[in-house]
Amino acid sequence: MMQGKKLRNMTAGLSALFVMSTLFGILPSQSTIHAVYASDALTPLLSKEQVTQLAQKWGLVPADFKQINAALKGPERSPYFKQSWSLSWTNAQENARVNAVIDAVTGELFQYSRYTTDGKTSGTIGSVGEKQALENAMVFLQRVTSEAERKRLSKPNEYAALNPYYTEWPQQVFMFTRIEKGIPFLENGIQLVLDEAGQVILYAKDWNNEDLPDPEQALLIERAQNAGGERITPTLSYKVLESITGNFDRDNGKFALVFAYGQKDPQYVDALTGKVINALGQNAEETKPLQPLGKTVLPASKDKVSRLITKEEAQGIAEQLIKKLPGQYLSEGSRGGGSSSGPNGVQIRNWKFDFSPVQSKDRQAETVQLRINDRGQLEEVMLGEGSGRGGQKIEKAVAWKEAVAGAIQLVKTFYSDRLGEIYLLDEQPSDLFQQEQLRRGSPFMVEFGWMKDGVPIENKGFFVEVNPETGIAESLQANANDLPDLAALKVAKTIDPTEARKVEQAQKKWMLTYFQPQPGNKDLPKSMTKPMLVYRYVGDKGVVDALTGKWISFDAERKKQRPEDLAGHPYQEALEYVVRNGFMTVEEGKLLPDKQVTRMEMAQWLSRLTTRIEFHDPLRLRAEDEEKERFEFEDVTKEHSHYAVIQKGLQYGFIAKQGTKFEPDLAITRAQAADMAARLLGYGDLLNKPGVFQSVYPDVLQQDIPAVAIVHALGLIEGKTKTAFSPNDPLTRGEAAQLLQDLIQLRQGQE
Structure with missing residues (x-):
């Protein structure tokens, strides 16, 4: 069955924590995740019937839609969740679905989406202009929010959404930023997306209920700027080109060499202390530069995949790789294979090859499985049965550093010829995150990223699963799409970082704002971190071209993806x-x-x-x-x-x-x-x-x-x-x- 691109784009922004995010990845909005308040345990919860009536009162559900799901989610499921109802309705005839998330205590609407699974739309471009779309958005906003809340919102699109939901032409997006005591809270507010017929198809509310710092205690703007000044500088990186242009089909798999901010780069000045901090809310001056695991680099002639290989050739590669492990192993043959789809729907085939140590009688327990794709790339290493697959609670775990050491050893074993291209994403899980993983019986996941000539490659990485009880690395997961063609990435002469900083700052204004620290991949949800008061540069979102020194505006690039030559055309x-x-x-x-x-x-x-x-x-x-x-x-x-x-x-x-x-x-x-x-x-x-x-x-x-x-x-x-x-x-x-x-x-x- 076809799954419409609209469905994929809409649900992309509704995900919770990523399993894999790189140093330069920014997590999407997580408005379904809210802090757990002690008072909730004493507050009576709204029933399924009550929240369903609220949804109907707000006009979220057409009369011909049938309710198919109503689930109460809360702390008993995960400490990350506050009590909320997740509701769904469907209309099979129209292939349409409506989803909503409503707070089970306050009755607030936090999420709403409506989409079709066949990619059909309700009109053509131009059927509803921006003015009418905004009027429709305001009517919807009045139905689902209180007057007190609306008084604390900015004008539509006065500030750009820092973590916008994925949308596509010709949808219209309106961002209402939260304003407290005259200070914008850029990570909080309400986003609405309307389709080309002017119908609201997405509503998302991010609202942190923690006490906010007092702006009267903030440093003077000149003092803050002097304190941050030259220390706020973007980092050189290979950025996914489609994330800049918005053109997935043309730019999929391509990269641009740019100056951009990663999560740990210095971006803000704490308005109360004058310290330079990063997106995690941490002291950025303590951040260590990235270091590869070694010096070996795969020759360019071997890096580029010039042809597809057969299963027999993949078997030969697996037999060479197994020699990297100590001892001798005997081939147990193949357990079959699988496939995944790459660009243009082209299949990437893979085969699994089993080996067992010749000196062991118990071969099943010590079997090593290697998965090789038809590009000749290693996709997976599995030692034994893997870790944490029983789902049983783990009572005692090794220290995180011990788990990291085990993961690095496995990487050095199988990527010994590419250690100069790999770096460790050294992010230790928070105590709460570790406790939740151990409760679920899940393995520790140690992440690694790819780099070229010391420059990190965005969204290109892999992870190693480590047994929490033993500290032994038991699997390496490297998806085919995560193995970059490093030979195609060449570091040309770039502009100086200080010049990149000046180019960016010329596009923006130095402002006092509230700031919601982003969660790390192994950290608390952002709604469970305390808001801060910071000075930062606010304005057009974009990056600096590292080769030309020109500013690349995301909005300008995305406007180029809107065809201007279709009006009145027969097709x-x-x-x-x-x-x-x-x-x-x-x-x-x-x-x-x-x-x-x-x-x-x-x-x-x-x-x-x-x-x-x-x-x-x-x-x-x-x-x-x-x-x-x-x-x-x-x-x-x-x-x-x-x-x-x-x-x-x-x-x-x-x-x-x-x-x-x-x-x-x-x-x-x-x-x-x-x-x-x-x-x-x-x-x-x-x-x-x-x-x-x-x-x-x-x-x-x-x-x-x-x-x-x-x-x-x-x-x-x-x-x-x-x-x-x-x-x-x-x-x-x-x-x-x-x-x-x-x-x-x-x-x-x-x-």
Whole structure:
């Protein structure tokens, strides 16, 4: 089943603690997590019926929606949670769902979301302007908040949301920042997201109820600026490009060399003490620079994955890796494999190989499992049965330092040739976090990050699981997507950090604000940390290009992702649909709807399509031997950047195994697009039987009649006129968008 991009984007902001976040990662908003107050135990809780009535009173639930869930969550589940009701309603006919989180003590609404699982929307761009959308947002706000609360909110979007929920064009976002005693609390407030029809689809409230510091005790602004001054400086890093541009499809897997702030970098001045602090609220002057685990670096020639390997080749890699462990091991064969999807829906296959020590009679207890993917990368090491999988409470644990030492030893064993590219994310868990992990019987998780020439790479890391009772590292988890191609990242000559600081500060204003320290990955939720009063630079969010010294504004980059050339176009609705769902990429505000589509572009879009909805499943019926006998084109060799996409198309069946060339850069014709669509739907075996079909259009050649007849019968690609299909005309982006939308809707209608 297809899961709409809108669903993924909306729920991304509702997650709690990440298992993996890197030094430069910023946790999303956690408004479902609230501090535990002692008075709650004495306060009667609202019932399911009472909170359901509140939701109906606020107009959150349409009359035709059915309630499917109502769960009371609180401290008995985790010390991180305050008592709250989690509620859900659904409308199966519309594939729509409504979620809400309501405080079980106060009856406050903390979260609300409404979305569809099929990517459908309730209007086209321009149907509701910003003014009307804001009016709708204010009406919603008046229904679910008190007048006293609204008086403590800023004007809409007066301050940017520091941790915005993921949204997509053409949704409209309004941030109302909390104001206390005239001082903005930038991490607190209310966010609303409205769709293109002006309907509220997301409401999120972050509100810390701790006592706030008195602003009258703050340092003078000049004194604070002098105290922080030159010590507030961003750090050089490789930042995920899509997090800057907002263009996931074009920039997925790419990086930009920039100056940006990590969680432990000096960013603020404590307005009461004059100390420079980081995003964790800690003294930033005590932060130690990152240090690699060693000096070894993998040669560039071995780092880049130039081709896909077979299972037999993966077995050979595993047999070489097992030699890194002391003693001798005997291969026990493979337990099978699995796969994950990379960019464009291309599968990343992997195989698991078991080994046991030859000197041990009890092989089951000491089995070592290595998982290798078809890029030749190590994805997992499992020693024995792994740690903490029984879920039983652990009464006594080793010291954190001992666990870290065990994790480092395992990393040094299997990445001995890359230690100069790996650093430890030395973040000790808080006592509360450790207690919760031990109560659940969970292993200690020690995290590591990747770096290039001493520069950290954002969101690229892995973790080692350590047995809390023994301190022995028992598994290493390195997802394929977390193993970067370091050879492609080159540190060119960069500007000086002091220059980067000046560029950024020129975009912002030095202000006194309240500040909510961010939680570490192994720390308290942010609502359980005390708010602070700080001076900081407030303004446009962005980063400094480390090569050019120019300011890169996130808002400006995201505006470029909004197509400005669709209004009034015959395929406007379909074009907006494919942009929202990540098939087509907007460049500098232009989608170019009449531009010709290349054969490679169509292959990419159909490949992505197969990961979102099932058309047919030929891969399950094929033996692994097909991997050994790949059909290859002369002009799309293993070195081609889109080789894997073409192989996905060949395996899935929407690209025909015929001819010697694929001609990826040529414009795809309407007849060729019909052929791909028919094959995608599972009609490939009928396409070589032209005698079975009658042509509706006289201008279609005999060999193209089956494909054109099939897509015509299914209402997918209509003729240019009633009597002309124009099979040799190039397919335009507008026509391709309509085809993609129709394919999805056709398949959904068959379910």
